[in-house]
Amino acid sequence: MAEPAAPQRPPLESKDTLDATQLSGTLSHDGIAALRADGSAGRNGSPISSAREGTEARDFVPQSQSEAAVLDDDESDDTIEDYDDIELDPDTLVANARKSMDAAYRPAIGPDPSTSTSQSQPGMNGIHRKRGSIQIRLEKTDRKGRYVLTADDPEIREILRKGVEREELEASNKKPRTRFRDMVFTRQFTTFDRQNPASSDSPFFGFFTLFWIGLVLMFLQVSLKNWREYGSILGDNQIMKMMFSHDVLVLGLTDGVMCALCFEGYFFQLLVRKGYINWGKGGWIIQNxxxxxxxxxxxxxxxxxxxxxxxxIFAVLHGLVFVMKQHSYAFYNGYLSGVYRRRALLEERLRILQAMEPVTSPPTSPSTSQYLDRTTSSGLDISGLAKKADSTSLKRRPSMGHRTSTNLQIEKSDVASVAQAIESGSAIDVDQMHTFERVIQAEIQDLTRELQGKSLDGKNAYPKNLRLGNMAEFVCLPTLVYELDYPRQEKINWWYVLEKTTATFGVLCVMMVISQAFIYPAVAKTVRMKEIGMPIEERWREFPFIVSDMLFPLLVEQLLTWYLIWECILNVLAELTKFADRGFYGDWWNSVTWDQYARDWNRPVHNFLLRHVYHSSISTFHLSRNAATFVTFLLSALVHEMCMAIMFKKVRGYLFWMQLLQMPLVAFSRSRLLKGRVVLGNVMFWMGLFVGPSFLTSLYLVI
Known part of the structure; x- marks a missing residue:
């Protein structure tokens, strides 16, 4: 019996438009390709011959999308997948294609395809040689680097069609943007933690050691001098006397009461959960x-x-921490309460739907026509809804506006339209019932995932997380952003706790000595100038010298305060609570702009402001990004000025305006004059950090 003829591919017209032998990129939906030519070498470094010397076909490297390739001109070749190395799905395979394809997917078995020629030729016993190229046609457009991609090969067209469908399906499964920024907690160490392998491997490890050696030597020098003159390493010990001679016990009791009052959020959310308070209608106002x-x-x-x-300052700063914790706990759980109520409502609609008896009359019957007229007038497209329901999942909404909505009468969505159709009591047939059921079930599954949040095992999914122990745990965790679950470590390293606790008291001792020796004299001088009634003009003449006296000690105190809190205290809390994400700060010392410093020096507060101020301003009050940024800086400036007013017992606004000045400085750092000049930007940052604290403190003291 004669062998069947091999399927012939349509001939490719000989219309060369490029000299490149290979075009790499990704496929898109609009039929436009911005492709990158790569004719330098083959995969093994061998030269690639010109396209004009051989076949008219081009080697196209599809990544993931469909009928066109979009690739920026400045994209690196390293980011492009190699077609010979990728794993392909069975539905994307072409008979007699590349040798990287699994043999199980090939229609014929034959010799090693690596010995085949570069063109498809039918061989004996029905074996076909592999084709070395995917044949496509590129047509130029009016934009440079963009071409219309077409393929006459029916198998190639089928691959592209399925690629489009697969991309649409993947896009529909993307998680929508939520009101609450999806914070990512991972297992990580702080930069200067000795458990961090990168710490000892850093090329600047020796400078870190030198810094601490210098501080210890300075501490010993000042301590010996104080011991010789005053008989105490702390000198006259005014700061220590001020700290421990007045209301220490009352301060401790006050802190305990502040901590206990944080549990208001837990009891308030229980009332919200039981329906006594509606979070969306007035609960959030009561909480604020x-x-x-x-x-x-x-x-x-x-x-x-x-x-x-x-x-x-200790009481106020700790109170601010508790306020941020209460806010995050209340607003996240309040949001989830709305999601929970919506899911319960849809589950009730689903039970009603499943209890209905579908009609068996043909689509042209009066009852069915009556229903179709009602749904059409209400804006429900049955055929379009059925197509959506036939896919794996419905395309989700771009915003979270409907996630907490329970008023399905005014809501504009497919789910609301289905619910209204169910409530109308109109007759529906079996196919429509199945369509409605899939629509509601998809929404319920989506809401269930939202309620589960980061709790992968579901143990802390809302409302199971509303436990007194869960709230107490969050109060103790070194984070200001509430999540249903966090990455945790298996056990507590008590030697590590002892190490960080010892470091805490050691740093406090060094700070005490520096404050007493270098900062207290300058502060006492300004107090005496005011007590003797020195005119403002004479105090201004002393102002530069006071700034100069406090430059270095305030810089050292600022660095030590940061190290004390974000490296020592927070790591102790993290270890005691088995909190695995130690990303309390970034490499802020390398900052070239002030917004970079604001993001990296205090990650817990930055994450809180990002989620509950910046993103909430955009989603709730519909502010623009620039307006939301201004609101965030404004709130931060107000809080900082409040702290200064508490410390100095007067309101001057110096720090407030300096904080707001950061916004034009950020814009200036992104201008052509400074953009890309990393060293200059870092110098300006350190000059501001060096001079700023001394300058501001002197202003509050002198004026």
Whole structure:
């Protein structure tokens, strides 16, 4: 019997438009290709011959999309997948194609395809040689580097069609943007933690060691001098006396009460969960009023007790931490309560739908026609909805506006239209019932994933997370952003806890000595100038010398304060709570702009502002990005100025305006004058960090 003829591919017209032998890129949906020519060498470094010397076909490297390739001109070749190395799905295979394809998917078995020629030729016993190229046609457009991609080969067209469908399906499964920024918590160490392998491998490890050696030597020098003159390493010990001679026990009790009051959020969310309070209608307003009263009570209590600035600033800063924790806990759980109510409502609609008896009359019957007329008038496209339901999942909404909605009468969505159709009581047939059921089930599954959040095992999925222990754990965790679950480590390293605790008290001792030896004299000088009634003109003449005296000690104190909190104290809390994400800061010392410094030096607060101020301003109040950025900086500036007013017992606004000045400085750093000049940007950053604290402190002290 004669062998069947091999299927013939349509001939490719000989219309060369490029000299390149290979075009690499990704496919898109619009039929336009911006392809990158790569004719330098083959995969093994061998030269590639010109396209004009052989076949008219081109080697096209499809990545993931469909009928066109889009690739920026500056994209690196390293980011392009090699067609010979990728794993292909069975539905994308072409008979007699590349040798990288699994033999199980090939229609014929024959000799090693690596010995085949570069063109498809039918051989004996029905074996076909592989084709070395995918034949396509490129037509130029009016834009440079963009071409219309077409293929006459029916198998290639089928591959591209399925690629489009697969991309649409993947796009429909993407998680939509939510009101709450999806924070990513991972297992990681802080930069200077000795457990971090990158710390000891850093090329600047020796400078880190030198810094601490220098501080220890300075501490010993000042301590010996104080011991010889005063008989104490702390000198006159004014700062220590101020800290421990007044209301220490009351300060501790106050902190305990502030911590206990944080549990208001837990009990409030129980009321929301049980339906006594509707979070979306008034619950969030009540919560904000409570937080304002909480912070006002802390500040007022500190003034009433007439505490020294050390007690006051500790109480206020700790109170701010508790306020941010309460806010994050309440607003995330309040949001989830709306999602939970919506899911319950849709589950009720699903039960009603499943209890309905579908009609068996043909589509032209009066009952069916009556239903179709009603749904069409209400804007429900049955045929379009059925096509969506036939896919793996419905395309999700681009925003979260409907995630917490329970008013399906005014909501504009497919789910709401289906719910309205169910409530109307109109007759539906079996196919329509199945379509409606799939639509509602897809929405319920989507809401269930939202309620599960980061809790992969579901143990802390809402409302299971509303437990007193869960709230107590969050209060102790070194993070200000509430999540249903966090990465945790298996056990506590008590030697590590001892190490960081010892470092905490050691750093406190060094800070005490530096403050007493270098900062207290300058502060006492400004106090005496005011007590003797020195005119403002004479104080201004002393201003430059006071700034100069406090430049270095305030810089060292600032660095030590940062190290004390973000490296020592937070790591102790993380170890005791088995909190695995130690990303409390980034490499802020390499900052070239002030916004980079604001992001990296205090990651817990930055994450809170990003989620609950910046993104909430955009989603809730519909502000633009620039307006949301201004609101974030404004809130931060107000809080900083409040702290300065508490410390110095007066409102001057110096720090407030300096904080807002960061916004034009950020814009200036992105201008042509500074963009790309990393060294200059870092110098300007360090000059500001070096001079700024001393300058501002002197302003508050002198004026």
């Amino acid at each position: 009023l409570w937080q304002s009263a909480y912070l006002g009570g802390v500040v007022g209590w500190a003034y009433f007790r007439e505490w020294p600035w050390t007690h006051t």
